[in-house]
Amino acid sequence: MNYKRYFRDYPDQNGFFGPYGGMELPADLEKACKEIDQAYRSICQSSRFISELRRIRKEFQGRPTPVYHCNRLSEKLGNCHIYLKREDLNHSGAHKLNHCMGEALLASYMGKEKLIAETGAGQHGVALATAAAYFGLKCEIHMGEVDIAKQAPNVARMKVLGAEIVPVSHGLKTLKEAVDSAFASYAKQYKTAIYCIGSTLGPHPFPMMVRDFQYCIGEESRQQFLEMTGHLPDAVCACVGGGSNSTGSFAAYLADPVDLIGVEPLGHGPAFGQHAASLTYGEPGSMHGFKSYMLKDDHGEPAPVYSIASGLDYPSVGPEHAFWKDLGRVQYETIGDEEAVDAFFKLSRYEGIIPALESSHAVAYAMKWAKQHPYGSILATCSGRGDKDLDYVIENYGFGEDHQF
Numbered sequence: 375m376n377y378k379r380y381f382r383d384y385p386d387q388n389g390f391f392g393p394y395g396g397m398e399l400p401a402d403l404e405k406a407c408k409e410i411d412q413a414y415r416s417i418c419q420s421s422r423f424i425s426e427l428r429r430i431r432k433e434f435q436g437r438p439t440p441v442y443h444c445n446r447l448s449e450k451l452g453n454c455h456i457y458l459k460r461e462d463l464n465h466s467g468a469h470k471l472n473h474c475m476g477e478a479l480l481a482s483y484m485g486k487e488k489l490i491a492e493t494g495a496g497q498h499g500v501a502l503a504t505a506a507a508y509f510g511l512k513c514e515i516h517m518g519e520v521d522i523a524k525q526a527p528n529v530a531r532m533k534v535l536g537a538e539i540v541p542v543s544h545g546l547k548t549l550k551e552a553v554d555s556a557f558a559s560y561a562k563q564y565k566t567a568i569y570c571i572g573s574t575l576g577p578h579p580f581p582m583m584v585r586d587f588q589y590c591i592g593e594e595s596r597q598q599f600l601e602m603t604g605h606l607p608d609a610v611c612a613c614v615g616g617g618s619n620s621t622g623s624f625a626a627y628l629a630d631p632v633d634l635i636g637v638e639p640l641g642h643g644p645a646f647g648q649h650a651a652s653l654t655y656g657e658p659g660s661m662h663g664f665k666s667y668m669l670k671d672d673h674g675e676p677a678p679v680y681s682i683a684s685g686l687d688y689p690s691v692g693p694e695h696a697f698w699k700d701l702g703r704v705q706y707e708t709i710g711d712e713e714a715v716d717a718f719f720k721l722s723r724y725e726g727i728i729p730a731l732e733s734s735h736a737v738a739y740a741m742k743w744a745k746q747h748p749y750g751s752i753l754a755t756c757s758g759r760g761d762k763d764l765d766y767v768i769e770n771y772g773f774g775e776d777h778q779f
């Protein structure tokens with residue numbers, strides 16, 4: 375594989391990364407996605423679009439986010455260097471705004487009036503409602519009734535930002551039903567609305583678009599790390615749910631001699647239904663309009679999944695990760711709930727940074743790696759801040775007295 379020309383070749387015209395990806399949709403939605411693909415490929419190359427997105431990233435989002443050397447944590451672990459890419463400092467507290475602002479800017483260039491999406495824990499809904507408010511677009515967020523009850527603070531944030539919440543009351547009333555409901559609504563309104571996916575998932579062109587909009591994470595960190603240290607990190611790691619913050623963290627390093635490690639959620643352990651490690655334990659399959667690795671039950675349907683981090687529990691993964699796994703370019707490891715919680719407390723206590731439980735998986739892996747690589751340097755992406763998780767963590771684990779060196 376020639377990684378220097380990788381971005382010219384992947385995805386191909388039909389949205390494939392090797393055997394993964396594609397666009398498996400009913401005819402009306404296929405037509406709508408092809409329209410987005412065409413618009414994206416022409417508009418997003420224009421210097422006007424690029425310079426406007428750059429200005430938004432700087433003035434509204436507060437980019438570039440810093441790279442930070444975790445001095446105290448590294449010292450506690452030995453002669454190693456852990457660095458963080460601080461996406462928790464991106465406006466609205468996580469990396470998701472990177473692709474939401476890009477998708478909303480594209481929508482406004484296409485003359486669309488409304489953004490449509492689903493949300494599970496509410497993180498994507500909040501980021502999209504933020505983007506809609508910025509551009510003066512309408513925003514329609516589909517959310518299962520069970521999730522609405524559980525995620526009251528995020529529901530309130532979306533409403534304050536002006537989004538309309540569509541409660542979904544069929545089936546299990548969670549994310550999967552919300553996806554179906556959002557797709558059905560989009561199929562009816564695609565002339566005036568655009569669907570905005572929450573990760574590097576779904577049919578073409580979404581995995582490509584979201585990757586490109588998240589590319590800024592690694593593009594910035596590579597330059598920042600070089601300026602800080604004079605060399606590149608030995609390894610870069612990031613947590614993998616659908617795969618957006620990790621794809622953005624890795625893409626700029628593909629052609630470099632840097633180990634890339636995607637960290638999947640092991641939840642309670644490797645037993646069926648207890649984790650969401652789609653690449654580690656899954657097999658090739660199709661769902662939600664694309665082909666990738668997937669966790670399946672006995673009937674070949676999406677398996678039940680679990681992680682303490684609600685942003686990581688999805689039974690499939692972005693198709694580009696499936697491709698990178700088969701190529702051997704990215705290595706995939708797992709971190710369970712207990713290790714993630716330990717990292718949550720340690721980063722808080724020793725560095726003054728409270729990470730999201732999703733991001734805690736990447737931090738936990740970086741700590742493990744650091745112990746095994748004396749004098750090495752690892753850059754972990756801190757995808758978001760942990761305020762949203764505090765109540766849950768305190769209720770179940772106290773204030774972390776047991777998690778000190």
Ligand SMILES: *Cc1c(COP(=O)(O)O)cnc(C)c1O
Nearest residue numbers: 573615616617618619685732758
């Ligand atoms: C949604 C979310 C994730 C997981 O999504 P990816 O697409 O895999 O990046 C990770 N961290 C935070 C803070 C999130 O909100």
